[in-house]
Amino acid sequence: MEKDTKEKFLKTICNNFLNLQDTDNYFRFPSYDFLIQKITSLDKNIFRIEKLGKSVELRDIYGIKFGKGPIKIMAWSQMHGDEPTATRAILDFFYFIQNHPEEFDDLINYISQKCTILFVPMVNPDGAEHHTRENAWDIDLNRDALRLTAPESKILKMVFDDFQPEYSLNMHNQSKYYGCESTGEHVELSFLATAPDKERSLTVSRKRAISLINKIVEKINALENQHIPMGKYDDKFEPRAFGDNFQAENSGLVLIESGYVPGDENEEKLRKLNFLSLIITCLYTDDLDYKKKDLQKYNELPAISEFYFDVIVRNATLNQDGKQFIADLGIKRELVWQGKSKYYYFGFISELGDLSTLKGFDEIDATNCIIKPVNTYNKSVQNIDEVKSLNYKELHKKGIASVKMDRLSLTKESTSMPLNILPIHEDWSPEKLSPATFLIEDSISGETKFIIVNGVYFPVNP
Template sequence: MKNQLKMVNRLPKNLFLYFLVFVTATLSVQAQDTYLPMSLEKLEAAFSKYQEPALTHRRFKHAELQPLIQKHSGAFQIEKLGESIEGRSISSLKWGKGKTKVMLWSQMHGNESTATMSLFDLFNFLEGKEDGYDELRKLLKEKLSLKFIPMINPDGAEAFKRRNSLDIDLNRDAISQISPEAVILKAARDNFEPEFGFNLHDQQVYYNVVNTPKQATISLLAPAYNHETEINEVRGRAMKTIAGMNELLQQIIPEGVGKYDDAFEPRAFGDNIQKWGTSTILIESGGYPNDPEKQEIRKINFMIILNALHQIATEGYEKYTTEQYFAIPDNGLQLVDLKINEMLVTMNVKQYPIDLVIRRRESEANGSYFVSGAIDDLGDMQVYFGFEELDATGLEYTEGKVYPNAFENIQQISSEKALELLRQGFMAVKVKNGTPRQLHSLPIQVLKSTEKLSGGWTTSSAPNFFLSKNGALKYAVINGYLIDLENPKSQEFKNRVL
């Protein structure tokens, strides 16, 4: 280097200026070839402009996607890959002419639809023009060939359930390939031979960043390709790309990112696609405050996928390390909807203070859904974190009653009336007309097919009870929802007639 500087110093002044121009231009070209993360603001603006307006909730069906797929027939190469068990088409969309192939597939589990929405937002973006993103599109188009399969399990999506019509978990059918949907996904990978793959899923909202109350809004994994969980070049690329994605995620959801356990699952698609030579990145969408339809998480998916494609197109992932990947905290499963601490229960005239944790799970009904609360565990629950927590020190478990006079129908009961009855100790009402499983949003149990209220404080009981102090009712727990009887807050109930 010293000799080179001496040579520069000996150059005539005009040649020296030419030399500076040459070096500056060279460095500029090199800078353009290195990975420069897109700004958070630019990614957010892209989502706002290109969000697909036809998808506003997470319960959509195969038929709703078909016109959205055909809308892109001009810019994308659309191919029918095959059909599901019930005869629904499974299609792919291809875009780009680059050397590096990337395949993205979503909704292998029918009720995991967050990333599917994001893919349609991304289709809109890739088809846009003259909006400040043209250089990015040109880069992606020239460097990458993208293959998208937005809905692998259309039969599961129809019923909004995890498994397919054979009740098989497609993510455990990569080897036997019993299901036609598994055959289609395997053939798509083999025919396309992608260098990178994105395996897009949803996870339970109860996942947290281990041993913290922080919800794991996004969880990531570079799946193992063998039982020894070794790292080869293929898996290492996936890890580095994830490290880059996490850098962006920490700006969006600080400390809200978890890493899945990488124990090898020999039947799973992610593990095997990694094994077959595709650098595979698992994205799992969890929960986010006040986002039941996952529209905010949809935006996050759009942003991190677009950012990751930029990384791959520029090989920007090479600036990251596998150590940065392993530094991402692990997932935990320690979140619950409601945690009640130190509730007093009486057994054989003696009182015992117990902690109790409740989770509410969704079930499909009448084109919508209801929730069923369940007591997951009780005793010492200090390792759990509640979305809602109550210090019940000095409060006693108290059973509820059924209001003796039946109402004509559910329309005769207002939320105010329900709260009035709760304050009197009535936890359930009966109706003469209506149907069991009819959905309602009342803060009280409604009985049609039975006259007995199910409730208790054990793990075999439904979470329906009162908390009282010196005989005065203070709180009600209805189907796992906590209601402050003195200062009830506004909340949405997803209950059904029993």
């Protein structure tokens, strides 16, 4: 296929992704049952579906093949059960292949003739079901490549050995708190051409991986017509990791990590970027040609590290045991699961002290301001609707940001409100700043400037 034709197809896909994606695939954390429903509904004339084995808790793990071309590509997701974004992108890929508009026939035929792609979505179905990184035995599968203790690890290794892919995509999610060290930006996608040995040798397979990463980065930036913050992991050799071992076995392994897009709680943009990465891989692995400049280009990707908070309050005055001191407060919001499909947020002060070298997605200058506990509303409420009816802006002006409710149920909604909801029997302790709920008061005028409620900040307008 000509270069211009590939570019045209990619641009059309990018611009029309909302119409090409699987609209059933809307939940940020797809369940195992949902995955099985989607796999079993695939057209057997298009996809070859195989049960590869069972997890610790006896959930089936599937392999799905598409295409009959000479270039073998293997992609897997959710080795860590609580990292679901790439699984959604893989389901979108299946949907696109099976339900694409007629205008994409030539593209699908080209991919089918050039590539054989083996997907193993949700390698760790038990972890996915319980929303844990580890499997049901509390084993991190990505540190089990040598011993192969877990059945899921054995399955992944067996499939790789049988398939012998030329390229491998190891798809994960990373902490939202990673940023690009050189630019200070948040990270939306991170990559790594894993090292095959302690010397970090530049083998033929690793060169292939580097060339593919460069192509994905180049095309995504061009397609989105804007700068997408992307970075790379440190390539220190980890002998227990599957990626490093598969690289050593001559598969051009690319680690793809989904990061964070501020304001995109359901990770729709990351889902799209993963889908585009899959399409780009299928389209361009037939003409990748490693050159010396590829290594330079790859090395120009900024290194990443964890230096973000959800909120940083800078230069605030705090009281402790009758003494005052000035410090920065770094606040994070943790997702806490209740059962299989319900979760809530818990905001907490993650770090206190000098955070001058770190960043917040939101930042507050609290110079000449003092941290104080919030006040509690003088009437109890019965339900969430009653909380919603309160004029929280007026309450915030009075330093009120806490309300008591009978039969409190912690939900995503109740923990994202501008008022901290307490059980009716619980008294708010002035010494307690966690969950991260407090007010920031001007130490001169006595006016409340900001309110923090469960890790979310609200300006208080006079």
